[in-house]
Amino acid sequence: MDLTREEEKAIAGEYGEANSIAYRILVAIGEATNAQYLIPIEWAHVSGVNYNTIGDSGLDFLKKISKDGKVKIKTSLNPMGFDRKNIPDLSDDFIDKQFEITKMYEKMGITPTFSCIPYEILPIPSTGTHVSFAESSAAVLANSYLKIITNKESALSALASAIVGKTPFSDLRIEENRNPNIEIVNESKIKSELDFGLLGYFIGKTMKKSCTGLCNIPKNTDFWGIKSLSAGIGTSGSCGMFQIKDSSKNNDKICYGDKEMENTKDELNTSEDGQIITFGSPQLGMEEICKIATLMQGRKFTKPCKIFCPRPIFNKSEELGISSVLQKSGVEFVCDACTCLTPLIKKENYDSIITNSVKAAYYMKTSNKISVALKDVKTIVKDYSN
Amino acid sequence: MKNRIKIECKRIVGGIAKGKLLFSDQPLNFLAMVNVKTGQINDIHHKLNNQTLKNNILVFPNAIGSSVGAYTIFSLKNNNASPNGIICTNSVDITTASGCAISNIPLVHINKSNFEKLNNYSIEEGNNNNTKIIVDAENEFIFFNNDKSI
Numbered sequence: 001m002d003l004t005r006e007e008e009k010a011i012a013g014e015y016g017e018a019n020s021i022a023y024r025i026l027v028a029i030g031e032a033t034n035a036q037y038l039i040p041i042e043w044a045h046v047s048g049v050n051y052n053t054i055g056d057s058g059l060d061f062l063k064k065i066s067k068d069g070k071v072k073i074k075t076s077l078n079p080m081g082f083d084r085k086n087i088p089d090l091s092d093d094f095i096d097k098q099f100e101i102t103k104m105y106e107k108m109g110i111t112p113t114f115s116c117i118p119y120e121i122l123p124i125p126s127t128g129t130h131v132s133f134a135e136s137s138a139a140v141l142a143n144s145y146l147k148i149i150t151n152k153e154s155a156l157s158a159l160a161s162a163i164v165g166k167t168p169f170s171d172l173r174i175e176e177n178r179n180p181n182i183e184i185v186n187e188s189k190i191k192s193e194l195d196f197g198l199l200g201y202f203i204g205k206t207m208k209k210s211c212t213g214l215c216n217i218p219k220n221t222d223f224w225g226i227k228s229l230s231a232g233i234g235t236s237g238s239c240g241m242f243q244i245k246d247s248s249k250n251n252d253k254i255c256y257g258d259k260e261m262e263n264t265k266d267e268l269n270t271s272e273d274g275q276i277i278t279f280g281s282p283q284l285g286m287e288e289i290c291k292i293a294t295l296m297q298g299r300k301f302t303k304p305c306k307i308f309c310p311r312p313i314f315n316k317s318e319e320l321g322i323s324s325v326l327q328k329s330g331v332e333f334v335c336d337a338c339t340c341l342t343p344l345i346k347k348e349n350y351d352s353i354i355t356n357s358v359k360a361a362y363y364m365k366t367s368n369k370i371s372v373a374l375k376d377v378k379t380i381v382k383d384y385s386n
Numbered sequence: 387m388k389n390r391i392k393i394e395c396k397r398i399v400g401g402i403a404k405g406k407l408l409f410s411d412q413p414l415n416f417l418a419m420v421n422v423k424t425g426q427i428n429d430i431h432h433k434l435n436n437q438t439l440k441n442n443i444l445v446f447p448n449a450i451g452s453s454v455g456a457y458t459i460f461s462l463k464n465n466n467a468s469p470n471g472i473i474c475t476n477s478v479d480i481t482t483a484s485g486c487a488i489s490n491i492p493l494v495h496i497n498k499s500n501f502e503k504l505n506n507y508s509i510e511e512g513n514n515n516n517t518k519i520i521v522d523a524e525n526e527f528i529f530f531n532n533d534k535s536i
Contacts, residue, residue, distance in 0.1 A: 021488065024487055024488075025484045025487045025488060027487075028398055028399050028483045028484060028486065028487035028493075029480050029483045029484055029487075031396075031397070031398045031478075031483070032398045032474075032477075032478035032479070032480065032482075032483035032493075032495070033477075033478070033480070033483075047452075047453045047454050048453075048454050048456070048457050050454075053417060053452075053454045053457065053458075054454065054457040054461070055422060055457075055461050056461075056464075057422075057457070057460050057461035057463075057464040057465070058457045058460070058461065060464070061457070061460060061488065134453035134454075135453055136451060136452060136453055139453075151480060152453070152479075152480065153453060153480055154453045154454075154455065154456040154479075154480045154481040154483075154484045154485070155453050155454045155456050155457055155484075156456040156457070156460075156484035156485065156487075156488060157456070157480050157483075157484045158453070160484070204450065204451075208476065234451070235415075235451050235452075236415075236450060236451060237413075237450045237451070238413070238448055238449070238450050238477075238479050267431065341417075362418065362451075363418055366415070366418040366419060366428075366429055367417070367418050
């Protein structure tokens with residue numbers, strides 16, 4: 001990769017240790033993705049906040065890089081382990097270390113959004129703007145739906161890009177790589193956000209390219225469907241973009257029919273029933289919270305139900321009186337955190353959960369070792385409220 | 387010479403590493419599948435289930451899934467449970483590259499024809515515990531040998 005004299009000075013440490021580490025990360029990524037040079041970006045979204053996922057090693061690294069590290073551009077932050085304003089019954093050690101982590105990020109100038117859906121909190125830049133999104137679901141959604149450009153970044157690459165304001169020019173940042181020569185042809189009946197999640201999980205697992213075409217998708221797809229699709233793709237693979245389009249004669253094709261959908265569900269659905277309902281992986285936005293409220297029609301959940309959402313979304317739904325309606329239905333809102341890898345749902349307390357999120361199902365099953373009953377939101381409301 | 391093979395590779399993160407071959411034709415989600423304290427892979431759907439990354443040379447297509455996997459690689463290194471070196475056979479993903487960069491784990495990429503050589507070698511030597519690989523990312527070659535003396 002060609003570096004400018006300034007960039008070489010930064011690697012050598014002339015502008016401090018944080019800059020040197022950041023450039024070393026970006027050069028490695030540049031080599032990995034065959035980039036020729038670095039380009040400026042306007043927004044970074046950083047993951048690696050939950051103490052449950054980055055642990056003591058992650059905290060040590062953040063202590064080191066935050067000594068002299070400051071972000072140069074708008075930078076948002078992924079969820080942490082719990083709700084800052086409603087601290088749960090976790091060990092003092094966990095809580096202390098979690099706050100140390102968030103302190104390091106804030107010290108670097110990062111906006112403490114604690115959200116995996118930053119695009120529902122902060123303004124979206126204009127079409128074609130280069131950003132750097134860690135958080136796999138947000139990266140896929142940014143490329144495919146928001147029409148802004150990112151690679152499927154890592155926690156470290158997004159942080160490095162936040163510090164230097166640049167990223168290697170490679171892969172999905174190059175226009176020709178955003179035009180797929182392979183497509184997934186849907187032949188299944190997609191009826192819910194869960195079905196979109198399953199399709200996404202299949203795509204991630206099957207697709208080896210960074211961008212895929214996606215054909216024969218229902219025209220009336222809502223935003224929950226797009227979020228589930230993006231999260232599914234981000235969970236199971238390395239693909240960072242889909243393009244919903246008409247089938248093209250020249251493209252290679254992979255069929256996704258009822259059988260593929262069934263096999264995907266069989267892999268992720270490990271229980272018939274669960275002890276607690278969780279919504280939000282990715283976190284819910286206003287649209288999904290309103291949808292649950294509408295479906296509930298004042299009924300009460302028959303099992304405990306947690307909704308994970310960003311604090312600004314919760315505040316808005318509180319102002320509009322929507323959260324209080326749902327709280328009367330038995331919902332507990334959890335801000336700042338997300339179902340995925342939360343320390344709030346542990347094997348010691350729960351054997352099984354009910355969720356409509358394929359991403360939550362994957363991490364609950366693989367990391368938390370908890371079984372999952374996968375049901376779409378309408379079925380959850382129908383089966384578990386009265 | 388069956389027991390000494392040298393193949394070219396591309397350096398992503400420099401250094402020289404030696405270890406036993408741990409070969410997978412399936413990608414890995416580091417965050418979800420790997421125990422950071424022991425290096426063990428825990429996923430019943432993965433062919434390497436119950437095997438450990440520790441002190442081995444991991445040969446795999448690329449990482450998938452969570453962006454936080456980069457921290458998992460760093461934690462493995464800090465816990466002395468990391469692979470000694472990594473070879474990507476599909477494309478080198480950003481998670482693996484950035485994780486190795488801050489952990490100083492030598493990381494290289496091999497092309498398709500060299501991947502075939504490595505694959506054949508791993509099938510032939512798959513159960514031979516003496517099979518050691520040397521990843522010389524500095525000089526961009528991989529050297530492997532089933533001689534106990536290395």
